[in-house]
Amino acid sequence: MRIEELYDIAASENIDIYSAALPKTHSVSVMDSDLNCFIGLDYSLIHSVAEEKRKLAHEIGHCVRGAFYNRHSKLDLISKHEYSADKWACENLLPKDDMLRAFELGLVEIWQLAEYFDVPEELVKKALWIHFDKEIL
Template identity: 30%
Template structure:
């Protein structure tokens, strides 16, 4: 099942309304938006990105990430630094959700075994390189290494380089 198919399934299961809007980016300088009015959960996506499946799945998964992780309204105009902090935190949470949804740990491990760089992993998983890098970055916040299997560990302190450590027994 492709990333977009998984996203559409999730959206359907959660009863999220998905609408594609012409000129959303052109008129509002955004490619996607999640909004909740307490009765409806709505995601708006610029219809132009539908032709680029990597961008489409990236934008859509981040907006679904806002649904999955949202607390309060992060769409209001920023009026002070404290509020800016909360908006940036909401963006990071949605991005982390996106990375984990598009790249489950087991898929990442398989990709690392078969690839030697972040760009190769991205191509292998059919996602953007930024998503792979961010997935590894989020893991690095809690661990200095990522164990792929009994013989391979990734040194996350060397990012953006993919440094494999061969474990010997």
């Protein structure tokens, strides 16, 4: 998936994207009380298209899945919502069938897959766990 397609998805989902100074997180998503979603990206701290794709896809994942946590609730698990956002990013940037085709082409190293899909290696590792390793547990 190209970066432009992610911006198209955000637009079709009525998700507003803003440039913001976010020195600690580089990106953030929030949903207001009317269920409108907003994404902030600190473009000055995003140094590659691959990194922008990962951050944007993750934040869109929060929005489209409603994966937001309540920091005031002791019963809400942050990891559950982060996993949901990561899963959406992996399903859209590294679909399982596309990964299987890449394997058939001989692309089996993390760096090869990262280059092929134009995403950071960290996201390839998450996708491998989500699509393959987790299934055997």
